[in-house]
Amino acid sequence: MPSDALLVLAIGGNALIRDRQHESIPDQYGMVCALADEVAAMIDAGWRVVVTHGNGPQVGFILRRSELALAEVPPVPMDYAGADIQGAVGYMFVKALHNAFRRRGVQRQAVAVVTQTVVERSDPAFANPTKPIGSHMEQARAQALADKYHWTVREDAGRGWRRVVPSPRPKAIVETEVIRSLAREGYVVVACGGGGIPVVEDVDGDLRGVEAVIDKDFASGLLARQLGAEALVLPTGVEKVALDFNKPTQRWLDRMTLAEARRHMAEDQFDKGSMGPKVAALVEFVSGGGSLGLITDPPNITRALRGETGTRVVAN
Numbered sequence: 014m015p016s017d018a019l020l021v022l023a024i025g026g027n028a029l030i031r032d033r034q035h036e037s038i039p040d041q042y043g044m045v046c047a048l049a050d051e052v053a054a055m056i057d058a059g060w061r062v063v064v065t066h067g068n069g070p071q072v073g074f075i076l077r078r079s080e081l082a083l084a085e086v087p088p089v090p091m092d093y094a095g096a097d098i099q100g101a102v103g104y105m106f107v108k109a110l111h112n113a114f115r116r117r118g119v120q121r122q123a124v125a126v127v128t129q130t131v132v133e134r135s136d137p138a139f140a141n142p143t144k145p146i147g148s149h150m151e152q153a154r155a156q157a158l159a160d161k162y163h164w165t166v167r168e169d170a171g172r173g174w175r176r177v178v179p180s181p182r183p184k185a186i187v188e189t190e191v192i193r194s195l196a197r198e199g200y201v202v203v204a205c206g207g208g209g210i211p212v213v214e215d216v217d218g219d220l221r222g223v224e225a226v227i228d229k230d231f232a233s234g235l236l237a238r239q240l241g242a243e244a245l246v247l248p249t250g251v252e253k254v255a256l257d258f259n260k261p262t263q264r265w266l267d268r269m270t271l272a273e274a275r276r277h278m279a280e281d282q283f284d285k286g287s288m289g290p291k292v293a294a295l296v297e298f299v300s301g302g303g304s305l306g307l308i309t310d311p312p313n314i315t316r317a318l319r320g321e322t323g324t325r326v327v328a329n
Contacts, residue, residue: 018243019196020060020318023233023294024048026067026207028248028311029102036070042105047311049109052201053117054315060244063196064106065236067229068098068207076146088162091146091178092210092222099127099206106203123201129187129220130209130227130235136181144180144226149173179225183208183232187220189239196240208232234294237303244305245298246318247291252310254292254324256282268325271300295326 028048029041055062072094079089089097103125110123142165150158155166155174169175186192186209195202208227212220230247237245253265256277269277274296283289288308295306309316309323317323 017059017061019063019240020055020244020246021063021065021233021237021240021242022052022055022246022248022314023230024064024066024248024311025229026069026071027250028067030070036074041071042109045102045105046109046113049106049113051311051314052110053113053119055318056114056119056121056201057117058315058318060318061196061199062201063192063236063240063242064201064203065205065229065233066102066106066203066207068095068102069226071098071102072207072226073146083158090222091224091226092212095207095210096127099125099210102206103127103203110201110203121199121201123203124195125203126188126192126195128192128205128209129212130183130205130232131185131187131220132181132211132213132223132225132227133184134213134223136179138179138181138225142177142179144178145169145175146178146226149175179223180228181211181225183227183235186232186236186239187212189236192236193240205229205232205236228290228294230290230294231297234298237298238301242303244307244318245295245303246307246309246314247295248311248314249288249291249308250310252313252322254283254288254308258282258284258288266324268327270327270329271296272329274326292326299326299328 029044030036052062075094075097107123107125114121149172152174159166164176166174167177192202192204208229209232211223211225211227213223215221255263255265257263274292283292291308299306306326307317307323313322
């Protein structure tokens, strides 16, 4: 397919953290460097690449720091926390990509774009916040913070109380044309971090940030469709997608047509908190005109693009 075909690579925030013992910024940067080498290999193979990334753990760290400092400074709003992470993780990728390109002699330059994602205030998610963020707390403290800052808090599976925020579906990427222009000029664009900073349009058309979390896979799929990308790659923790995952009847999939993927989704084959959104995002992308949806683990991305491993989602 390459010969300057456009690929969107959507990297999860958890992909930057190997385990609980390696959560520091230098540890995360080490993971970014390994991913930068994969991106450089894709460019060598003829792809133009746009990189998106998650931010769940990283935003959690910002919010935890904010909680610890509440006696001294006001809390960090969700949209600003997302903007902070877009800048910080974007910097990691731009630096790592610069170094990887220099070593390989790749004549490309990376650039990070702070990205806003439009959601609708009428989205049902705003009436039923479900996405836990921040740390666990005692009920009394959680309720006191909820009263003071107008948070919604809920008990979290016996582990304590946590703040919860809406997770609305993305409707538009504000900076799509900027990203398109940069990608067309040959830049490797890092964008849509954490699904994008959630914003709503008011009656005058002005944008306003909202306290919410946007699913990174759905936002990346939307961006890929708006850009007219040929491929959408969603790295995860396994080399391939499985049916009957972790059961004696487990079987790995090399390929799914849209019809097969929709049937497996209807049968609840994919966990709604992990693989489900990935498969759903690829179904939306391919049904919207994309040629290839791909799921694999980070070390196998280049091999999967050659058709040697991974799970492919195709039209038929």
